Amino acid sequence: MATAIDSATKGQNGSLTGKKPTVVFVLGGPGSGKGTQCANIVQNFGYTHLSAGDLLRAEIKSGSENGTMIQNMIKEGKIVPSEVTIKLLQRAIEESGNDKFLIDGFPRNEENRAAFEDVTKIEPAFILFFDCPEEEMERRLLNRNQGREDDNIETIRKRFKVFLESSLPVIEHYNSKGKVRKIDAAKPVEEVFEAVKAVFTPKDEKAAV
Numbered sequence: 350m351a352t353a354i355d356s357a358t359k360g361q362n363g364s365l366t367g368k369k370p371t372v373v374f375v376l377g378g379p380g381s382g383k384g385t386q387c388a389n390i391v392q393n394f395g396y397t398h399l400s401a402g403d404l405l406r407a408e409i410k411s412g413s414e415n416g417t418m419i420q421n422m423i424k425e426g427k428i429v430p431s432e433v434t435i436k437l438l439q440r441a442i443e444e445s446g447n448d449k450f451l452i453d454g455f456p457r458n459e460e461n462r463a464a465f466e467d468v469t470k471i472e473p474a475f476i477l478f479f480d481c482p483e484e485e486m487e488r489r490l491l492n493r494n495q496g497r498e499d500d501n502i503e504t505i506r507k508r509f510k511v512f513l514e515s516s517l518p519v520i521e522h523y524n525s526k527g528k529v530r531k532i533d534a535a536k537p538v539e540e541v542f543e544a545v546k547a548v549f550t551p552k553d554e555k556a557a558v
């Protein structure tokens with residue numbers, strides 16, 4: 350069945366001249382500030398923010414048949430199978446009506462990356478990578494107070510391990526293609542956003558200032 354992603358990719362009449370959606374993958378360790386900065390980017394640059402973690406948490410709440418499996422994976426800091434997460438992302442893209450997306454917390458491993466590329470044929474414009482020391486991320490997560498079941502020290506340590514072992518190689522993959530825009534995320538929110546703005550501001554606009 351043809352999807353909105355197909356038509357965006359192939360054009361309304363199925364030709365190959367249509368414009369693909371612009372996708373920026375927003376990556377970084379747990380608590381590095383991805384969600385916080387995405388909210389700022391949405392306000393300033395007209396993107397739609399899709400957090401893979403938020404979509405998975407909403408799926409649990411919806412009472413879906415995958416809910417218990419997803420909940421168990423999140424509690425353990427494990428990565429949910431790609432087909433589940435990609436379906437949620439595809440649905441959110443189709444329902445948004447926008448053509449510019451910040452996909453936050455995805456791809457989290459090589460399986461996520463390859464499956465997304467396979468299914469959607471979308472190549473990200475670039476990867477926004479929030480680089481932050483573990484001690485700072487740990488402090489932030491333990492103070493977040495949003496009632497997340499995975500914001501406890503035991504699960505946080507598991508999430509850090511998964512980030513190092515499975516997610517960093519994805520960032521390295523894109524780095525080798527010159528697609529990573531690395532941001533020092535240890536600074537205060539406003540300073541981080543100054544660096545983010547520079548990445549999203551077109552070169553000719555920077556020159557005019």
Ligand SMILES: Nc1ncnc2c1ncn2[C@@H]1O[C@H](COP(=O)(O)OP(=O)(O)OP(=O)(O)O)[C@@H](O)[C@H]1O
Binds near residue numbers: 539
């Ligand atoms: N630059 C910053 N300095 C201090 N605190 C920050 C900064 N950025 C975000 N925070 C705070 O740290 C916590 C984690 O931020 P946020 O939820 O944006 O991270 P995240 O990368 O989306 O985390 P996760 O991967 O767990 O979803 C929040 O309480 C947020 O208010």
Ligand SMILES: Nc1ccn([C@@H]2O[C@H](COP(=O)(O)O)[C@@H](O)[C@H]2O)c(=O)n1
Binds near residue numbers: 402
């Ligand atoms: N691609 C993804 C993204 C997230 N998860 C699971 O959700 C948890 C929370 O993610 P956040 O980005 O909100 O921190 C994460 O630890 C994973 O369990 C996933 O499986 N796949």
Ligand SMILES: [Mg+2]
Binds near residue numbers: 402
């Ligand atoms: Mg987040």
